[in-house]
Amino acid sequence: MPYVVTELCIKCKYMDCVEVCPVDCFYEGENMLVIHPDECIDCGVCEPECPAEAIVPDTDPKAEPWLELNREYSANWPNLNRKKPAPADADEYKGMPDKYAKFFSPKPGES
Numbered sequence: 001m002p003y004v005v006t007e008l009c010i011k012c013k014y015m016d017c018v019e020v021c022p023v024d025c026f027y028e029g030e031n032m033l034v035i036h037p038d039e040c041i042d043c044g045v046c047e048p049e050c051p052a053e054a055i056v057p058d059t060d061p062k063a064e065p066w067l068e069l070n071r072e073y074s075a076n077w078p079n080l081n082r083k084k085p086a087p088a089d090a091d092e093y094k095g096m097p098d099k100y101a102k103f104f105s106p107k108p109g110e111s
Contacts, residue, residue, distance in 0.1 A: 002035060002040035003044065004066045004067055005032065005070055008053060008054035009055075010032045012052040012054065012091075013032055013086055014050065014086045017049050018083050023041050024079060025039035030109055031105050032104070033080065037067070078110075
């Protein structure tokens, strides 16, 4: 069972998770990350590293709305295999509700 990135990552994109991932299964969008579900080995090391608490196992009910988004965008966004600085205003968005409707961008990141 893979892990899933939820909307809590949007506009935060801390990337601590990328640094610990042993299989480089993170993909970068303009303002969030996603996990490729077929590449994730379910090791769980990324989940506790996320300051925004945006990563959950796919068995968590909070993951369900994000499973397809992670699958779709991991096929289109560039792979990210190194940690980069978080956005300067990331802490302002941490924990904010309804970020998907307000801020989600389908554009790829600049890996």
